[in-house]
Amino acid sequence: MSDNPRFDTHRESIVGRADVEDTPELIEYYAELERLKTGALWTVANKIEPWEPKSSSVPVLWKYTDLREHVLRSVNLVTPEKAGRRVIYLNNPGRQDVSAAVGWLYSGLQVMHPGEAASAHAHSSSALRFIMEGSGAYTIVDGHKMTLGANDFVITPNGTWHEHGVEAEGQTCIWQDGLDIPLVNALEAGFYAVHPDLAQKIIAPVDDSAGIWGAAGIRPSFVKWDKPYSPLFKYSWAETYEALQRYADKVAADPFDCHIMQYTNPATGGHVMSTIGASMQRLLPGFRGKAHQHTGSFVYQVAKGCGYSIIDGQRFDWQERDIFCVPSWAIHEHVNASATEDACLFSFNDLPTIEALGLYRLKPLLENDGYQQISQ
DSSP states (O other): OOSTTTOOHHHHHHHTOOOOOOOOOHHHHHHHHHHTTTTOGGHHHHHSSSSSOOSSOOOOOEOOOHHHOOOHHHHHHHHHHHHHHOOEEOOOOOOOGTTTTTTTTTTEEEETTTTBBOOOOOEEEEEEEEEEEEOOEEEEETTTTEOOTTEEEEOOOOOEEEEEETTTTOEEEEEEEEOOOOHHHHTTTEEEEETTTSSSSOOOTTHHHHHHHHHTOOOOOSOOOOSSSOOOEEEHHHHHHHHHHHHHHHHHOOOBBBEEEEBBOOSSSSSSSSSSSEEEEEETOOOOOOOOEEOOEEEEEEEEEEEEEEEEEEEEEEEEOOOOEEEEOOEEEEEEESSSSOOEEEESSSSSHHHHHTTTEEEEEEGGGGOOOOOO
């Protein structure tokens, strides 16, 4: 029988969906197929070919005030050398089997004390860092060193040598890691390597990628770039926020996301990496976004302000540094709770993969004037 109660069996039979009742002969037949390591499609068709996406992930809000003390406590329990990376990862209840925050995306909070450094390594997963607090953090990607402050965003693409640390004169730093580890593992394509010297040599002036590629609307004439990721490894908060303000001065607010800008590869205009995209959006004071749904999984971090999001009828109140997720095809809307201050949401997603496979779909909510009713 159908495992989809939203549709009656008459409709399912008309459109070719399974509606077969078990009989003793069929049960015996299924057992014979199982012994041959095969199966009858009609027994799983309604599950593997749903009418629309149904994520196993659930919406989750991770409050930074709850997590911070546990992240800092790990400093006294393990060292970066012993642990490899001192990280508390976000474990979605529906994706615990793959240690994902949502969908095929991993996220965790990493902490480092001044003077600490993690050894250089490379892996098949693409990765990003979004700095949450502290000073003196840095990342080195293929010999290019970037200095990082709060709300700065840095990428460490697939296959690049990279390492992180905090300068001795800095402060304890916490940042969010975002990776596509679950996706790479699902494709059974993961490799990991430790740098033979454990640390890289700096081959260029500090923050050189920003100097070469960071100017808006202009790019170097004689510097070539043919790699499948952005040559601009670091995206600074100050420049991002300024761009959002300029954008809002000239363009009316989108009814769903207010003013949202995508971090891009300046050499191509595309996503920053081949499997992970990222955006920053600014919600004007009092903005109430309309509800919509789309394919693609999203992890949000509140960079500024406070407000709430309604995801599949559940309200999640957030403030600065909180993290929440929106599963693929979940109906969602964002609201700035302040009448005087703006709010900014950083997010990373799997849209490069979704779009490359031709799987992106978007649908606005048409009922109730475009707003969800909150479940009790």
